[in-house]
Amino acid sequence: MTSRPLLSELPGYSDLQALANGVKSTSVSQLLQDDPGRATDFTLEAAGLRLDYSKHLLTTAALEQLLRLAEHAGVARDIAALFSGEPINNTEDRPALHTLLRASGSQGLEGKFQEVVAARALMQTWAERLNSGAQQGFSGATITDVVNIGIGGSDLGPRLVSEALRPFHGNISCHYVANVDPADLQDTLLELDPETTLFIVCSKSFRTEETLTNSLAARTWLRNAGAGEDALGKHFIAVTSNLQAAAEFGIPAGNCLPMWDWVGGRYSVWSAIGLSCAIAVGWENFAAFLAGAEAMDRHFRNSEPAANMPLLMSLLEIWYNNFFQAGNHVVLPYDNSLQHLPAFLQQLTMESNGKCVSEDGRALPYTTGAVLWGSAGTMGQHSFHQLLHQGTLLCPADFVLPLNTHTGMREQHRRLVANCLAQSRTLMVGRTQEAARAALLARGLGAQEADRLTPHLAMPGNRPNSVITMHSVNPGSLGALLALYEHRTFCSARLWGINPFDQWGVELGKEIGSEILGRLSGEASPGPMDPSTERLMREWRAAQEGDARA
């Protein structure tokens, strides 16, 4: 990859700061009122999703300037490079081909596509075998429960998809274990029967500490229940590229599904890492999930910049991060089935774009990845929304709103929708001092008391947010939604000059972790660590000896 100018070196970058400063004193409500077309002009459609970005601190002039910035940055060229399999993950010299995982054609990458097609066939076979009841455990009993053991991308994606598509579930119950804390596995196994439980071990290397530790504990649990060595094949599937390690563990090659180095963990739910989801919802629904993502891929690849939903969302991210110093982004899915969406997006965005050097190693002179956080609405309204409305921080928000419910309880669901639209509107309109005072007087308060409380009831408003709607949470819309945020993350990475597909920053912690584990296990020290860590290790040791007060 050739060196390219940093975002701040592009023509027009500094003009954007001037535009941002101007917008800060602009009323978004006023923009909407002054331009009758804004409410429809500032919406986009893609793959069954609709984005309303009309309530942003964004003028047409600023939007145009942002689009010019994307053009100068060469985002269109980057998009083409992503799909064509260029080694865009430059620090690891690999392509990033998660889009091929959901493609219905080879896209010119015949060899890899054949591997994808073969893996899909394996997934379909396993999904059908389990749902038909044909898979039996060591005692001959039918498998009824599947436990996915994985962490990070091998957990957050499958967990989200499985939970979100619960109305589509078939005969198998799927469970997710990730944490190395033994309580995670133990609590899960408490309710399961070894004779009818199958584990899927998801680890590209088959060496991930948490996953391997939990898999060993799961194997012991099976053995203690009477499963012989030769029965492990009835209870374990591996998704890995390390067949040898899986075999040493006791998982036969026929139970292994592939992972490739051209798929990053946080982009892997579309691969065999998503097997637990395919089992949970059946192959047809999983295929629809892939198709939803592919529809978003087509939109992303083929739309002109001004109509390109992932790019637009990325430009908003750049806008608030680099010119308003927001540093955070809140995602508020108004659907209980999407409660794990913020955790999934946290990994996607923060692991991808939490970098302070450019792809070619230059220190970046501007802010990159933001803290992404959030929770399912209406829960947050009774928690952190106070800060969204009256705090001192700028928290750009995405409301995600499915317009229909699977529960059949339409009247109750209408309340959910009303709450979502109300929060979006309230953030924008706020309440003036005059309106606050009038509201207090209308409640019967005396003038003096009304004056005293007015500043507390007043709300600044002008707080930016998007509303992303879809018909309902279903395999297709969910696939499109996740692909949307993947591509938004990619665009922001390319604008910032970052490689979003590596994660070198997590290596050192692993090294130091294994050093500390050695010390806690009584190994001799090559030399002292820092005094705080030394003291903490002493404290832990004392607590093991039944004395927490060391």
Next chain:
Amino acid sequence: MTSRPLLSELPGYSDLQALANGVKSTSVSQLLQDDPGRATDFTLEAAGLRLDYSKHLLTTAALEQLLRLAEHAGVARDIAALFSGEPINNTEDRPALHTLLRASGSQGLEGKFQEVVAARALMQTWAERLNSGAQQGFSGATITDVVNIGIGGSDLGPRLVSEALRPFHGNISCHYVANVDPADLQDTLLELDPETTLFIVCSKSFRTEETLTNSLAARTWLRNAGAGEDALGKHFIAVTSNLQAAAEFGIPAGNCLPMWDWVGGRYSVWSAIGLSCAIAVGWENFAAFLAGAEAMDRHFRNSEPAANMPLLMSLLEIWYNNFFQAGNHVVLPYDNSLQHLPAFLQQLTMESNGKCVSEDGRALPYTTGAVLWGSAGTMGQHSFHQLLHQGTLLCPADFVLPLNTHTGMREQHRRLVANCLAQSRTLMVGRTQEAARAALLARGLGAQEADRLTPHLAMPGNRPNSVITMHSVNPGSLGALLALYEHRTFCSARLWGINPFDQWGVELGKEIGSEILGRLSGEASPGPMDPSTERLMREWRAAQEGDARA
């Protein structure tokens, strides 16, 4: 409450900015190395918890200046006012007496204390009745499951405590329903039997939209299963101060436990709002939970400022928020049972301190409440820790580390501890360019490739974090931990000049929500809303007519 100077008007405030600027170029590793006493001097003990704050971007000079600021702000006087029941919630003209809820003596507030004692007796009676199997449903079957219906403070606290103390659970399974999304209740009831399920409706006003809607749906579920009107008393308890509304719903007065206006929702887990927890773990354990919090209260009330753990943590919050513009705070419990802690703390801190005016209505010229976020370790290591280590943002971190496990799997737990200590250390030490290059060469890379990758492997370090340890997660340590963060929140509020006990900012959203619900339900409009909300309502309506593409 008399008007007081704002934080920025206090003597020494601007000196802190100069100190902060100086610290930015200081190496924390170096501070620890230069001062052999720092690792122990920068620790505090309170109520069974230990705080290690030695890895902060904090010199002794800065710490002393922060303590002087607290003195000028009159925090000691505020602490006294909190405990003595002064109307410290000035906008609602009420005291905030959550500390009385866990007090073993009246603290001079005899009348209120008698009410608290009476409520505890009711809680104990219910907890014992349910755990002994004496409580029967409409068919005569013993109640086995309790569903807590509440939202915000009536949900997050009880949910956290019940989940964290799972090893202490007795015979009753407790479940939590909060969201107005009908899927939340429906998914929960799917696995329950109406004959053996009891609901606890937690709502001070008995009018909270989500809670009332879910309670009505629960009542319908019971009726459809054959429960007569007179049987509701066997299946419903209310925690409310609105006995009349509860009676109209069908809950007899004998099944109602009190709530008081001098306890805020986010401070209420110690009251009858915690009934589900008392049922889950039994009265003795719940009493130990209260005692743990009371021990922290004693520490908070009686410790001098420099040894006062909640105050120290608050000063760190002020330090990073106001002088480093951090704007966020990440909490990382290394115990799976504390996975709901960040969500609880989100409400506690962001609803309390997400305010932009002082208690007496002046616009604040500085940043207040931060975005609090986080997840259970080691999950985050495979997700957002990349950004903590190599991102461009300052994310001050609290590691929460219980030193023992209830699972009996000590070897696996040791890995969890090692990971926690490693993350804390890694954030501080980072990795220099030289060390990164040496590590790459040691892996066998050529000089040119090593040079290319060095900037990606290097880590800035110097990223501040605390480690809070305790013997294990148990009722006492959990009580102390939650009280610690409550008082930290209180100190920050008083330093910022905020009233942390009101939440006026959530009112307008409710008003607009009911207006929009009316519109969605076909009511005539008093006038158009903003064009975006109007368009979104049209889109929703079209989706209801089976056409999502309107």
